[in-house]
Amino acid sequence: MTLRFGLIGLGMMGRHHARVLREIDGIELVGLCDAMGDPHGVAGDTPLFSQVEELIAHGIDAAVVAVPTIYHEPVGLALAEAGVHTLIEKPVAHDLEAATRLVQLFEANGLVAAVGHVERFNPALMSLRQRLAEGQLGDVYQIQTRRQGPFPARIADVGVVKDLGSHDIDLTAWLAQSPYETVAAHTAFRSGREHEDMISMTGRLENGIIVNHLVNWLSPFKERLTIVTGEKGALVADTITADLTFYENGTFQGEWDAITAFRGVSEGTVTRYALEKREPLKSEHEAFRDAILGTRAETVTLREGLETLRIAEAAIESAKLSTSLDVREGRA
Incomplete structure (x- = not known):
């Protein structure tokens, strides 16, 4: 047909x-x-x-x-x-x-x-989601995104949160398979427009993962990164190049007592995966x-898009009020 x-x-x-x-x-x-x-x-x-x-x-x-x-x-x-x-x-x-x-x-x-x-169809993020579902990182602690670049003249009717930030809100909830619980944000208006052109947003998902989003139209370079940190290491997706890299926690024991007394992680093997890079669109x-x-x-779905928009509007409201907001009520 x-x-x-x-x-x-x-x-x-x-x-x-x-x-x-x-x-x-x-x-x-x-x-x-x-x-x-x-x-x-x-x-x-x-x-x-x-x-x-x-x-x-x-x-x-x-x-x-x-x-x-x-x-x-x-x-x-x-x-x-x-x-x-x-x-x-x-x-x-x-x-x-x-x-x-x-x-x-x-x-x-x-x-x-x-x-x-469309970011959900980026090969790097599709592979990242599968690896998270398979438990490659164990417990997931944090999801960070950075989406920065110059101002696009084509955008005139919404700010950077609804235009670019909506990608990060959507892909974060999708990767974690959990909705947002709280959001707190700060915005800036540096381009002389009525809409914001920069946001720094933090929050927590209902499954306990903390999130950070840095989005702006004020950078002279383009960056599209998603970083997921968990108990076994970190996965970093670059959605410009569709590359996915795994930074594994090291397993060796150090001999320096002052350092080994800190029970953190150490650097381990770094692996960049070979992915089939189909056009996301x-x-x-x-x-x-x-x-x-x-x-x-x-x-x-349109209903998922509605939920993403709800969180984006909550982030804008949080910045206006200078406070953290609980967003569990009013879910689409």
Whole structure:
């Protein structure tokens, strides 16, 4: 069975969606939609519409929404009402109320609805999650993430927490298989915009793992690291290069009494794993296709996206109030 796909939004992210959709078996990209036209020249012979209603009328089974976040709700609701399975770029919506309306309508209509937290499909993080599940680190103590880089001119309607930080919130809960219990954050506004461009966030998951997230648009270099520390060592995933490295705790005994009296860990063997490095966006679209066909369920659901947005908003609120917040109530 070949699914007829539409794509709404042909900006920086939309052009990558268009390329990948054309590469996947079982998918035919039959229509594109963008009120601003085709700035990157990706349409080719594919029909291009200016309104989502025109795309729906063209006849589609599924759609990818890559418009600015503020438009996720109206576009998503139109697709849900039309019975179209939908993948919405992250964050799921600009606020919790809009996200809740989207979740409720898609669920009520029995549709497959996913959110584009593409980091879950990064080979390094997929391998990391499997290794944690197999107990390679033993008890997990801490998950740290660093997601830093220059300001992207394409982002205007949300701050760094909902845009970039949502990746770290989602992947942390997914890796640990535990929701957040508390969050505490500090934000900065250094770019003259109404939204934050830097956050330092700490917290604890319900299973006791402590977390730290450093996210900003103020660094002249790009960094995407996830560091998981446990009783047997640490696993470090670089999602730019899709490399995963294991830093094993050493087992040798030292002879220096002053040092050996400290019952900590020592440096051990370092191993970088050889991974099959498939493009995460392609894996994400294949998972969405398979969810529609009912052959597997590995998408990031809209309800999971709602929960991630809830934690992101709690982090922003924590920074405003300068206090730690318990986020166990109100779970999606």
